[in-house]
Each structure stands twice: as C-alpha cells, then as structure tokens.
Amino acid sequence: MIPDTMTALKRIALVVFASLALTAPVLAHPHVWVTIKSELVYAPDGTVTGVHHAWTFDDMFSTFATQGLAQKTKGQFTREELAPLAEVNVSSLKEYDYFTYATADGKKTAFVDPKDYWLDFANSTLTLHFMLPFVAPVKAQALNLEIYDTTYFIDFTLAEKEPVSLKGAPAGCKLSFARPQEMSFAQGKKLSEEAFNDPAIANNWGSNFANKISVKCP
Numbered sequence: 001m002i003p004d005t006m007t008a009l010k011r012i013a014l015v016v017f018a019s020l021a022l023t024a025p026v027l028a029h030p031h032v033w034v035t036i037k038s039e040l041v042y043a044p045d046g047t048v049t050g051v052h053h054a055w056t057f058d059d060m061f062s063t064f065a066t067q068g069l070a071q072k073t074k075g076q077f078t079r080e081e082l083a084p085l086a087e088v089n090v091s092s093l094k095e096y097d098y099f100t101y102a103t104a105d106g107k108k109t110a111f112v113d114p115k116d117y118w119l120d121f122a123n124s125t126l127t128l129h130f131m132l133p134f135v136a137p138v139k140a141q142a143l144n145l146e147i148y149d150t151t152y153f154i155d156f157t158l159a160e161k162e163p164v165s166l167k168g169a170p171a172g173c174k175l176s177f178a179r180p181q182e183m184s185f186a187q188g189k190k191l192s193e194e195a196f197n198d199p200a201i202a203n204n205w206g207s208n209f210a211n212k213i214s215v216k217c218p
Helices: 005-016 024-028 059-066 079-099 184-196 201-210
Strands: 032-042 048-057 101-103 107-109 115-122 126-138 142-147 154-158 163-169 174-178 212-216
Touching: 032 212, 048 059, 048 101, 059 079, 059 126, 079 101, 079 115, 079 126, 101 126, 101 174, 107 126, 154 212, 163 174
Parallel strands: 032 154, 032 163
Antiparallel strands: 032 048, 048 126, 101 107, 101 142, 115 126, 142 212, 174 212
C-alpha cells in the first residue's frame, strides 16, 4: 500500500529532526546532506532583518521525503502539493534553533519563527526556502553566523557557486565565508569512541564542521 500524505509527513518529521536524538555512536557520520545558499537581508536603515535560507536536500533523502505524496504529474511536485511538507519541516526547525547561530558584535542574537517558506522540487531534489528573521533588526559592525547540526546527523555545506549574498547592505560592508572541513576517518573513529564513553560529547561535535559567514561593516 502506498503511504498517504500524512504518513509521509510524519516520516519526514521523524527522520530529519527527531532522529537527531539517536545515540552518539550512530552519529559518527552524517545521514542527510544539505547544500546551503543564504542571503542576509538589510533594511534601508542599515540593520539586518534576517537571513533567507535555501536548503537543498540530497537526492536519496528527497526521494524518501516525497514518497506517497499526491502529485498531478509523475515525477514533479508543485509548490502547493509540497506545502504541507514544508510546514512540517519549518515547524520542526525551532527545536533545533534552525541550525543557525548568530552573534552581533560578539553577543548572541536570537531568531523568531520562519516566514515566507516553501519547498520546490527540481532535478530529483527538494529545496526548502524560508526567511529566518531576527527577534529585532540588528545593527552591528561584526555579524557572524554559523550553520551546522550539533550532532552532525545532518551535514550542512555551503554551495559551490554564490553560496552567500547580501541584499541591501550598506556600502562598505564586506562579506566572507568558510566551508567546514570534511571529517576524516580518524576523526570519526575518535569521536565515536569518545562519545561512547561520554554521550554528552556528541551533543556539540557538529560545531567542528560549521559553515561560517561573516559580515563586517564600517
């Protein structure tokens, strides 16, 4: 029997987000891969209002996620057909801090619930788009963002081409970014052994593989 839409939605919520609570040794390597494109959005007064993310999931995960979803055209999904799945994904992000961590002039800066979110499906992959607003517009000379999963269950990596951009930024602002290093076999083995002895270690080892975005303004 082909699973109905609700069953598929429950699966996606369970696999992508709830599975992050699995035991540490299982998390020695990622199980889902996400390619990131991010855009920092500025207001006319020079403050940053938030970041627009576009996260493209790997093809295997995308196939699993869309299994059983109703579609008018085989092999294709409209934004409307994917809307319930997008809502499940976005509502599940809050528990994991949206996998996005920001500081403004060295101080932690929080986000509020995402808005303007949707999923699209192209080339056999799902891409989740969403605007992640700051609690309040941010005015800072140094704004830093890190994107990662603390448990490294999900591997986030900035796209190869034009991964980060600024929208409406004041003149003189300079953008830089850095992709994470790849986990070597030795690192994975060492982390698994340490996590086996102390599961708390696994709770933040993903920070070693963070994507880093930095904006410095006059």
